Amino acid sequence: MTQIIPAILATTEQDYKDKIQELENSDSFEGGWIQIDLMDNKFVQNQSIGPEVLAKYKTPFRREAQLMVEYPEGWIEELVKVRVERIVFPTEDAQGVEERINHIKNHNIGVGLSINPETRVEKIVPFMGTIDLVLVMGVNPGFGGQEFIPDTIEKVKELFQLRSENNLNFLIEVDGGVNLENIKSLVDAGVDNLVIGSYLFDGDITENLEKIWETLQG
Numbered sequence: 001m002t003q004i005i006p007a008i009l010a011t012t013e014q015d016y017k018d019k020i021q022e023l024e025n026s027d028s029f030e031g032g033w034i035q036i037d038l039m040d041n042k043f044v045q046n047q048s049i050g051p052e053v054l055a056k057y058k059t060p061f062r063r064e065a066q067l068m069v070e071y072p073e074g075w076i077e078e079l080v081k082v083r084v085e086r087i088v089f090p091t092e093d094a095q096g097v098e099e100r101i102n103h104i105k106n107h108n109i110g111v112g113l114s115i116n117p118e119t120r121v122e123k124i125v126p127f128m129g130t131i132d133l134v135l136v137m138g139v140n141p142g143f144g145g146q147e148f149i150p151d152t153i154e155k156v157k158e159l160f161q162l163r164s165e166n167n168l169n170f171l172i173e174v175d176g177g178v179n180l181e182n183i184k185s186l187v188d189a190g191v192d193n194l195v196i197g198s199y200l201f202d203g204d205i206t207e208n209l210e211k212i213w214e215t216l217q218g
Contacts, residue, residue, distance in 0.1 A: 007197030009037040026205040034061040040069040051078035086110035121158045139176035148177030160190030
């Protein structure tokens, strides 16, 4: 079954607290996953909260930290201390990918690799047997509310085929621009996780989630 994962892109500690509280108050994601975007204003042109904010606030949700940063090593070390449940980092910073995967897995934390819109699926093939998740960016990373890039659906189909042909178990996740207009096509293409930020938080979370499920079942 497809999983809906709320995305939290917070540029201040207060923004992070408010969004976590909003999700807790909705009861719609009890015991589920959330994704927290971490940016350094270098890999992408935006800056977010850091691991120290995550460490300050306990939450009932399982946390997936998506790193959109240059030199992820230091960030990974801090997130290991915070004990997030999964760390996703970019494939585009090609040096040291295998070492980072091993570092994360050695701490019994799930690991994923992300690919930006301009990155071909082939770049992730060497690591498919050792990771838990592939995250396909549906927009150019850094800011919420962007328009979905249609080629994302073809990448999902390609990953689904590669997974099936090689008998692998990684999850396929899409983040960025996900809304009612494209969720059915993404699920039909083989996506497992839909990460939704702007659409979900714009208005009542519970009502928006109900619309999502209605669209998927329609």
